[in-house]
Amino acid sequence: MNTKAFEKLNYTLSLLSAANGDKHHGCIINSLHQVTASYPAKFTVTVNKDHETYQAIKASGSFSVTLLAADCPEGLIDCFGYRSGRVKDKFAEYAVKTDGMGNPYLMEHMVARISCKVVDSLDIGSYMLLVGEVTESEVLGDGPVLTLQEFTNRGKTTPPAATVYRTMAGNGFRCTVCGYIYEGESLPADYVCPICRAPASKFVKQD
Protein backbone atom coordinates (compact mmCIF):
# COMPACT_ATOMS: atom_id res chain seq x y z
CA MET A 1 0.00 0.00 0.00
CA ASN A 2 1.30 3.44 -0.95
CA THR A 3 -0.64 6.17 0.87
CA LYS A 4 0.86 8.77 -1.49
CA ALA A 5 -1.98 7.65 -3.81
CA PHE A 6 -4.48 9.27 -1.40
CA GLU A 7 -2.79 12.66 -1.77
CA LYS A 8 -3.48 12.77 -5.50
CA LEU A 9 -7.19 13.45 -5.02
CA ASN A 10 -8.13 17.11 -5.14
CA TYR A 11 -10.89 18.67 -3.04
CA THR A 12 -12.69 21.98 -2.57
CA LEU A 13 -11.96 23.66 0.77
CA SER A 14 -14.92 25.08 2.65
CA LEU A 15 -16.01 26.47 5.99
CA LEU A 16 -18.40 24.18 7.88
CA SER A 17 -20.37 25.95 10.61
CA ALA A 18 -23.21 25.46 13.07
CA ALA A 19 -24.64 27.01 16.22
CA ASN A 20 -24.71 25.36 19.64
CA GLY A 21 -27.17 27.48 21.55
CA ASP A 22 -25.78 31.01 21.26
CA LYS A 23 -22.24 29.83 20.46
CA HIS A 24 -21.00 29.75 16.87
CA HIS A 25 -18.59 27.03 15.77
CA GLY A 26 -16.83 26.40 12.49
CA CYS A 27 -13.86 24.69 10.88
CA ILE A 28 -12.16 24.36 7.50
CA ILE A 29 -12.99 21.05 5.82
CA ASN A 30 -12.41 19.32 2.49
CA SER A 31 -15.28 16.90 3.03
CA LEU A 32 -18.35 18.52 1.47
CA HIS A 33 -19.54 16.47 -1.49
CA GLN A 34 -22.74 16.22 -3.46
CA VAL A 35 -23.73 12.55 -3.30
CA THR A 36 -26.78 12.19 -5.50
CA ALA A 37 -27.77 13.60 -8.87
CA SER A 38 -31.47 13.20 -8.11
CA TYR A 39 -33.96 15.38 -6.29
CA PRO A 40 -33.78 16.34 -3.44
CA ALA A 41 -30.09 17.27 -3.62
CA LYS A 42 -28.05 15.61 -0.89
CA PHE A 43 -24.57 16.36 0.36
CA THR A 44 -22.32 14.58 2.83
CA VAL A 45 -19.77 16.01 5.23
CA THR A 46 -17.57 14.09 7.61
CA VAL A 47 -16.49 15.64 10.88
CA ASN A 48 -14.24 14.50 13.70
CA LYS A 49 -16.52 13.54 16.61
CA ASP A 50 -14.27 15.42 19.05
CA HIS A 51 -14.62 18.72 17.21
CA GLU A 52 -16.78 21.47 18.70
CA THR A 53 -18.35 21.93 15.25
CA TYR A 54 -19.64 18.35 15.33
CA GLN A 55 -21.21 18.92 18.75
CA ALA A 56 -22.92 22.03 17.38
CA ILE A 57 -24.26 20.15 14.31
CA LYS A 58 -25.51 17.38 16.60
CA ALA A 59 -27.29 19.95 18.77
CA SER A 60 -28.89 21.87 15.90
CA GLY A 61 -29.44 19.02 13.40
CA SER A 62 -28.23 21.27 10.62
CA PHE A 63 -25.17 23.01 9.21
CA SER A 64 -24.03 25.66 6.77
CA VAL A 65 -21.11 25.28 4.38
CA THR A 66 -19.50 28.10 2.44
CA LEU A 67 -17.00 27.35 -0.32
CA LEU A 68 -13.73 29.27 0.03
CA ALA A 69 -12.70 31.53 -2.86
CA ALA A 70 -9.27 30.96 -4.40
CA ASP A 71 -8.21 34.37 -3.04
CA CYS A 72 -9.40 33.67 0.52
CA PRO A 73 -6.92 35.35 2.90
CA GLU A 74 -4.63 33.24 5.03
CA GLY A 75 -5.80 34.90 8.23
CA LEU A 76 -9.29 33.50 7.78
CA ILE A 77 -8.01 29.99 7.06
CA ASP A 78 -5.65 30.19 10.06
CA CYS A 79 -8.52 31.26 12.31
CA PHE A 80 -10.99 28.58 11.24
CA GLY A 81 -8.51 25.90 10.19
CA TYR A 82 -6.00 25.78 13.01
CA ARG A 83 -7.75 26.94 16.17
CA SER A 84 -10.28 25.19 18.39
CA GLY A 85 -13.68 26.60 19.29
CA ARG A 86 -12.94 25.47 22.85
CA VAL A 87 -10.50 28.33 23.33
CA LYS A 88 -11.56 30.94 20.80
CA ASP A 89 -14.76 32.44 19.37
CA LYS A 90 -13.65 32.09 15.76
CA PHE A 91 -16.45 34.25 14.37
CA ALA A 92 -15.76 37.19 16.74
CA GLU A 93 -13.69 39.16 14.22
CA TYR A 94 -15.96 38.63 11.21
CA ALA A 95 -19.26 39.98 9.90
CA VAL A 96 -21.51 36.98 10.60
CA LYS A 97 -24.84 36.21 8.95
CA THR A 98 -27.13 33.38 9.99
CA ASP A 99 -29.19 31.08 7.80
CA GLY A 100 -32.85 30.15 8.37
CA MET A 101 -31.83 27.42 10.84
CA GLY A 102 -29.59 29.72 12.89
CA ASN A 103 -26.24 28.53 11.52
CA PRO A 104 -23.57 31.23 11.18
CA TYR A 105 -21.79 31.86 7.89
CA LEU A 106 -19.51 34.37 6.21
CA MET A 107 -20.09 36.16 2.89
CA GLU A 108 -16.68 37.66 2.17
CA HIS A 109 -14.08 35.57 0.32
CA MET A 110 -16.69 32.88 -0.28
CA VAL A 111 -18.02 31.55 -3.60
CA ALA A 112 -21.24 29.81 -2.58
CA ARG A 113 -23.25 28.79 0.45
CA ILE A 114 -25.17 25.56 0.98
CA SER A 115 -27.24 25.03 4.14
CA CYS A 116 -28.42 21.53 5.00
CA LYS A 117 -30.68 19.73 7.43
CA VAL A 118 -29.11 16.45 8.66
CA VAL A 119 -31.28 13.53 7.46
CA ASP A 120 -28.99 10.57 8.10
CA SER A 121 -25.62 9.68 9.61
CA LEU A 122 -23.11 6.87 9.69
CA ASP A 123 -20.45 6.24 12.32
CA ILE A 124 -17.18 5.61 10.48
CA GLY A 125 -14.78 5.57 13.45
CA SER A 126 -13.31 8.81 14.76
CA TYR A 127 -15.33 10.69 12.16
CA MET A 128 -19.08 10.88 11.70
CA LEU A 129 -20.48 10.93 8.18
CA LEU A 130 -23.54 13.17 7.94
CA VAL A 131 -26.04 13.20 5.08
CA GLY A 132 -27.64 16.60 4.58
CA GLU A 133 -30.59 17.67 2.47
CA VAL A 134 -30.26 21.18 1.07
CA THR A 135 -32.61 23.78 2.58
CA GLU A 136 -30.99 26.96 1.21
CA SER A 137 -28.30 27.71 -1.35
CA GLU A 138 -26.86 30.84 -2.88
CA VAL A 139 -23.98 31.96 -5.05
CA LEU A 140 -21.72 34.46 -3.24
CA GLY A 141 -18.95 35.07 -5.75
CA ASP A 142 -17.88 34.65 -9.36
CA GLY A 143 -14.35 33.31 -9.05
CA PRO A 144 -13.05 29.76 -8.69
CA VAL A 145 -13.00 27.85 -5.41
CA LEU A 146 -9.84 27.18 -3.41
CA THR A 147 -8.80 23.56 -3.76
CA LEU A 148 -6.73 21.63 -1.25
CA GLN A 149 -4.01 21.10 -3.86
CA GLU A 150 -3.67 24.82 -4.58
CA PHE A 151 -3.53 25.51 -0.86
CA THR A 152 -0.84 22.93 -0.12
CA ASN A 153 1.07 24.00 -3.26
CA ARG A 154 1.61 27.30 -1.46
CA GLY A 155 3.54 25.40 1.19
CA LYS A 156 0.65 25.25 3.65
CA THR A 157 -0.16 22.21 5.78
CA THR A 158 -3.57 20.58 5.50
CA PRO A 159 -6.05 22.09 8.01
CA PRO A 160 -6.51 19.59 10.88
CA ALA A 161 -10.25 19.11 10.31
CA ALA A 162 -9.70 18.09 6.68
CA THR A 163 -10.29 14.38 6.19
CA VAL A 164 -6.97 13.73 4.54
CA TYR A 165 -4.70 10.95 5.64
CA ARG A 166 -1.59 12.45 7.19
CA THR A 167 1.69 10.69 7.55
CA MET A 168 4.73 12.01 9.36
CA ALA A 169 8.40 11.16 9.32
CA GLY A 170 9.77 9.97 12.64
CA ASN A 171 7.98 9.48 15.92
CA GLY A 172 5.30 11.64 17.42
CA PHE A 173 1.81 11.95 18.84
CA ARG A 174 -1.23 13.43 17.11
CA CYS A 175 -4.00 15.32 18.86
CA THR A 176 -7.21 13.56 17.80
CA VAL A 177 -9.17 16.76 18.46
CA CYS A 178 -7.34 19.27 16.29
CA GLY A 179 -4.64 17.31 14.48
CA TYR A 180 -1.65 19.03 16.11
CA ILE A 181 1.49 16.87 16.05
CA TYR A 182 3.71 16.63 19.14
CA GLU A 183 7.13 15.52 17.99
CA GLY A 184 8.95 13.33 20.45
CA GLU A 185 9.49 9.80 21.66
CA SER A 186 7.11 10.06 24.61
CA LEU A 187 4.32 12.39 25.62
CA PRO A 188 4.34 13.88 29.17
CA ALA A 189 1.23 12.78 31.15
CA ASP A 190 0.30 16.39 31.98
CA TYR A 191 0.76 17.59 28.39
CA VAL A 192 -1.94 19.90 27.03
CA CYS A 193 -2.41 20.60 23.31
CA PRO A 194 -1.09 24.11 22.54
CA ILE A 195 -3.78 24.59 19.87
CA CYS A 196 -7.01 23.28 21.42
CA ARG A 197 -6.06 22.47 25.04
CA ALA A 198 -7.01 18.83 24.76
CA PRO A 199 -5.34 16.65 27.47
CA ALA A 200 -2.63 14.02 26.79
CA SER A 201 -5.33 11.30 26.76
CA LYS A 202 -6.62 12.71 23.45
CA PHE A 203 -3.26 12.09 21.74
CA VAL A 204 -2.50 8.95 19.75
CA LYS A 205 0.89 7.63 18.74
CA GLN A 206 1.73 8.06 15.06
CA ASP A 207 2.93 4.94 13.24
Add this chain to the structure above:
Amino acid sequence: MNTKAFEKLNYTLSLLSAANGDKHHGCIINSLHQVTASYPAKFTVTVNKDHETYQAIKASGSFSVTLLAADCPEGLIDCFGYRSGRVKDKFAEYAVKTDGMGNPYLMEHMVARISCKVVDSLDIGSYMLLVGEVTESEVLGDGPVLTLQEFTNRGKTTPPAATVYRTMAGNGFRCTVCGYIYEGESLPADYVCPICRAPASKFVKQD
Protein backbone atom coordinates in the same frame (compact mmCIF):
# COMPACT_ATOMS: atom_id res chain seq x y z
CA MET B 1 -32.60 28.11 -3.47
CA ASN B 2 -30.09 28.63 -6.26
CA THR B 3 -28.74 25.30 -7.51
CA LYS B 4 -25.95 27.14 -9.34
CA ALA B 5 -24.25 27.09 -5.93
CA PHE B 6 -23.83 23.30 -6.28
CA GLU B 7 -21.89 23.72 -9.51
CA LYS B 8 -19.17 25.72 -7.78
CA LEU B 9 -17.74 22.66 -6.02
CA ASN B 10 -14.83 21.04 -7.82
CA TYR B 11 -14.19 17.27 -7.85
CA THR B 12 -11.63 14.78 -9.08
CA LEU B 13 -12.88 12.54 -11.90
CA SER B 14 -12.12 8.83 -11.63
CA LEU B 15 -12.95 5.44 -13.07
CA LEU B 16 -14.90 3.22 -10.67
CA SER B 17 -14.79 -0.47 -11.58
CA ALA B 18 -15.73 -3.91 -10.31
CA ALA B 19 -16.20 -7.47 -11.57
CA ASN B 20 -19.52 -9.34 -11.66
CA GLY B 21 -18.43 -12.93 -12.18
CA ASP B 22 -16.31 -12.80 -15.35
CA LYS B 23 -17.84 -9.51 -16.54
CA HIS B 24 -16.02 -6.22 -16.00
CA HIS B 25 -17.98 -3.05 -15.34
CA GLY B 26 -16.90 0.54 -14.85
CA CYS B 27 -18.06 4.14 -15.05
CA ILE B 28 -16.68 7.66 -14.68
CA ILE B 29 -17.57 9.20 -11.32
CA ASN B 30 -16.80 12.33 -9.32
CA SER B 31 -17.82 10.71 -6.05
CA LEU B 32 -14.65 9.20 -4.58
CA HIS B 33 -13.72 10.99 -1.38
CA GLN B 34 -11.53 10.20 1.58
CA VAL B 35 -13.77 10.47 4.64
CA THR B 36 -11.54 9.97 7.63
CA ALA B 37 -8.07 11.16 8.57
CA SER B 38 -7.54 8.25 10.94
CA TYR B 39 -6.37 4.67 10.44
CA PRO B 40 -7.64 2.61 8.63
CA ALA B 41 -8.16 4.99 5.71
CA LYS B 42 -11.76 5.02 4.50
CA PHE B 43 -13.24 6.35 1.29
CA THR B 44 -16.84 6.73 0.12
CA VAL B 45 -18.29 6.43 -3.35
CA THR B 46 -21.89 6.90 -4.35
CA VAL B 47 -23.33 4.98 -7.28
CA ASN B 48 -26.71 4.95 -8.99
CA LYS B 49 -28.43 1.72 -7.93
CA ASP B 50 -29.51 1.05 -11.52
CA HIS B 51 -25.96 1.10 -12.86
CA GLU B 52 -24.28 -2.17 -13.83
CA THR B 53 -21.21 -1.05 -11.87
CA TYR B 54 -23.27 -0.93 -8.68
CA GLN B 55 -24.55 -4.48 -9.29
CA ALA B 56 -20.95 -5.62 -9.74
CA ILE B 57 -19.81 -3.92 -6.53
CA LYS B 58 -22.73 -5.50 -4.68
CA ALA B 59 -21.76 -8.93 -6.05
CA SER B 60 -18.06 -8.66 -5.25
CA GLY B 61 -18.20 -6.52 -2.08
CA SER B 62 -15.28 -4.47 -3.37
CA PHE B 63 -14.23 -1.94 -5.99
CA SER B 64 -11.25 -0.30 -7.62
CA VAL B 65 -10.96 3.40 -8.39
CA THR B 66 -8.34 4.98 -10.61
CA LEU B 67 -7.93 8.76 -10.71
CA LEU B 68 -7.96 10.18 -14.25
CA ALA B 69 -4.92 12.17 -15.37
CA ALA B 70 -5.48 15.72 -16.64
CA ASP B 71 -4.40 14.52 -20.11
CA CYS B 72 -6.77 11.51 -20.17
CA PRO B 73 -8.00 11.12 -23.78
CA GLU B 74 -11.62 11.89 -24.62
CA GLY B 75 -12.16 8.43 -26.13
CA LEU B 76 -11.61 6.77 -22.77
CA ILE B 77 -13.98 9.15 -20.99
CA ASP B 78 -16.60 8.67 -23.73
CA CYS B 79 -16.34 4.90 -23.42
CA PHE B 80 -16.62 4.72 -19.63
CA GLY B 81 -18.62 7.88 -19.06
CA TYR B 82 -21.39 7.74 -21.63
CA ARG B 83 -22.05 4.08 -22.42
CA SER B 84 -23.81 1.39 -20.42
CA GLY B 85 -22.26 -1.94 -19.48
CA ARG B 86 -25.57 -3.51 -20.50
CA VAL B 87 -24.77 -3.01 -24.18
CA LYS B 88 -21.00 -2.79 -24.32
CA ASP B 89 -17.94 -4.44 -22.73
CA LYS B 90 -16.24 -1.16 -21.92
CA PHE B 91 -12.91 -2.75 -21.03
CA ALA B 92 -12.63 -4.73 -24.31
CA GLU B 93 -10.38 -2.19 -26.06
CA TYR B 94 -8.04 -1.56 -23.14
CA ALA B 95 -5.14 -3.31 -21.43
CA VAL B 96 -6.85 -4.45 -18.24
CA LYS B 97 -5.18 -5.38 -14.96
CA THR B 98 -6.98 -6.82 -11.96
CA ASP B 99 -6.42 -6.10 -8.29
CA GLY B 100 -6.16 -8.69 -5.52
CA MET B 101 -9.97 -8.88 -5.23
CA GLY B 102 -10.52 -9.39 -8.97
CA ASN B 103 -11.60 -5.83 -9.84
CA PRO B 104 -10.46 -4.58 -13.26
CA TYR B 105 -8.51 -1.34 -13.64
CA LEU B 106 -6.48 0.62 -16.16
CA MET B 107 -2.93 1.93 -15.79
CA GLU B 108 -2.60 4.31 -18.73
CA HIS B 109 -3.73 7.93 -18.35
CA MET B 110 -4.30 7.34 -14.64
CA VAL B 111 -2.60 9.04 -11.69
CA ALA B 112 -3.33 6.67 -8.80
CA ARG B 113 -5.30 3.57 -7.91
CA ILE B 114 -7.18 2.83 -4.70
CA SER B 115 -8.87 -0.53 -4.15
CA CYS B 116 -11.41 -0.90 -1.37
CA LYS B 117 -13.42 -3.54 0.43
CA VAL B 118 -16.99 -2.34 1.15
CA VAL B 119 -17.46 -2.17 4.95
CA ASP B 120 -20.68 -0.16 5.22
CA SER B 121 -23.42 1.37 3.09
CA LEU B 122 -26.26 3.85 3.32
CA ASP B 123 -29.30 4.07 1.06
CA ILE B 124 -29.65 7.71 0.04
CA GLY B 125 -32.43 7.38 -2.56
CA SER B 126 -31.59 6.54 -6.16
CA TYR B 127 -27.91 6.36 -5.17
CA MET B 128 -26.19 4.07 -2.71
CA LEU B 129 -23.42 5.46 -0.55
CA LEU B 130 -20.68 2.87 0.01
CA VAL B 131 -17.96 3.10 2.64
CA GLY B 132 -14.76 1.35 1.58
CA GLU B 133 -11.65 0.45 3.54
CA VAL B 134 -8.47 0.58 1.47
CA THR B 135 -6.87 -2.79 0.71
CA GLU B 136 -4.38 -1.70 -1.97
CA SER B 137 -3.14 1.64 -3.28
CA GLU B 138 -0.51 2.73 -5.75
CA VAL B 139 0.68 5.83 -7.57
CA LEU B 140 0.43 5.42 -11.36
CA GLY B 141 1.52 8.82 -12.64
CA ASP B 142 3.19 12.09 -11.73
CA GLY B 143 0.88 14.68 -13.22
CA PRO B 144 -2.23 16.36 -11.82
CA VAL B 145 -5.68 14.74 -11.79
CA LEU B 146 -8.51 15.76 -14.09
CA THR B 147 -11.10 17.77 -12.21
CA LEU B 148 -14.75 18.05 -13.17
CA GLN B 149 -14.35 21.82 -13.62
CA GLU B 150 -11.47 21.45 -16.08
CA PHE B 151 -13.46 18.84 -17.99
CA THR B 152 -16.61 20.94 -18.27
CA ASN B 153 -14.51 24.04 -19.06
CA ARG B 154 -13.61 22.22 -22.28
CA GLY B 155 -17.29 22.29 -23.22
CA LYS B 156 -17.99 18.73 -22.15
CA THR B 157 -21.16 17.63 -20.37
CA THR B 158 -20.91 15.96 -16.98
CA PRO B 159 -20.67 12.14 -17.27
CA PRO B 160 -24.07 10.64 -16.35
CA ALA B 161 -22.74 8.62 -13.40
CA ALA B 162 -21.28 11.74 -11.77
CA THR B 163 -23.28 12.75 -8.71
CA VAL B 164 -23.78 16.30 -9.83
CA TYR B 165 -27.15 17.92 -9.83
CA ARG B 166 -28.23 18.52 -13.40
CA THR B 167 -30.81 21.03 -14.48
CA MET B 168 -32.13 21.49 -17.97
CA ALA B 169 -33.93 24.29 -19.78
CA GLY B 170 -37.41 23.42 -21.04
CA ASN B 171 -39.24 20.13 -20.78
CA GLY B 172 -37.82 16.66 -21.04
CA PHE B 173 -37.31 13.24 -19.50
CA ARG B 174 -34.13 11.92 -17.90
CA CYS B 175 -33.02 8.29 -18.01
CA THR B 176 -32.42 7.33 -14.37
CA VAL B 177 -30.01 4.61 -15.48
CA CYS B 178 -27.52 6.55 -17.57
CA GLY B 179 -28.61 10.19 -17.35
CA TYR B 180 -29.52 10.64 -21.02
CA ILE B 181 -32.03 13.46 -21.59
CA TYR B 182 -34.96 12.97 -23.97
CA GLU B 183 -36.13 16.41 -25.04
CA GLY B 184 -39.86 16.65 -25.64
CA GLU B 185 -43.24 17.26 -24.05
CA SER B 186 -44.18 13.57 -23.76
CA LEU B 187 -42.28 10.28 -23.88
CA PRO B 188 -43.55 7.47 -26.18
CA ALA B 189 -44.53 4.37 -24.14
CA ASP B 190 -42.28 2.12 -26.24
CA TYR B 191 -39.30 4.47 -26.04
CA VAL B 192 -35.93 2.84 -25.36
CA CYS B 193 -32.88 4.80 -24.19
CA PRO B 194 -30.46 5.16 -27.13
CA ILE B 195 -27.47 4.98 -24.76
CA CYS B 196 -28.25 2.15 -22.35
CA ARG B 197 -31.47 0.59 -23.72
CA ALA B 198 -33.45 1.24 -20.53
CA PRO B 199 -37.24 1.23 -21.14
CA ALA B 200 -39.52 4.30 -20.89
CA SER B 201 -40.44 3.28 -17.31
CA LYS B 202 -36.89 4.20 -16.22
CA PHE B 203 -37.34 7.81 -17.37
CA VAL B 204 -38.46 10.60 -15.04
CA LYS B 205 -39.85 13.99 -15.96
CA GLN B 206 -37.47 16.88 -15.43
CA ASP B 207 -38.79 19.85 -13.47
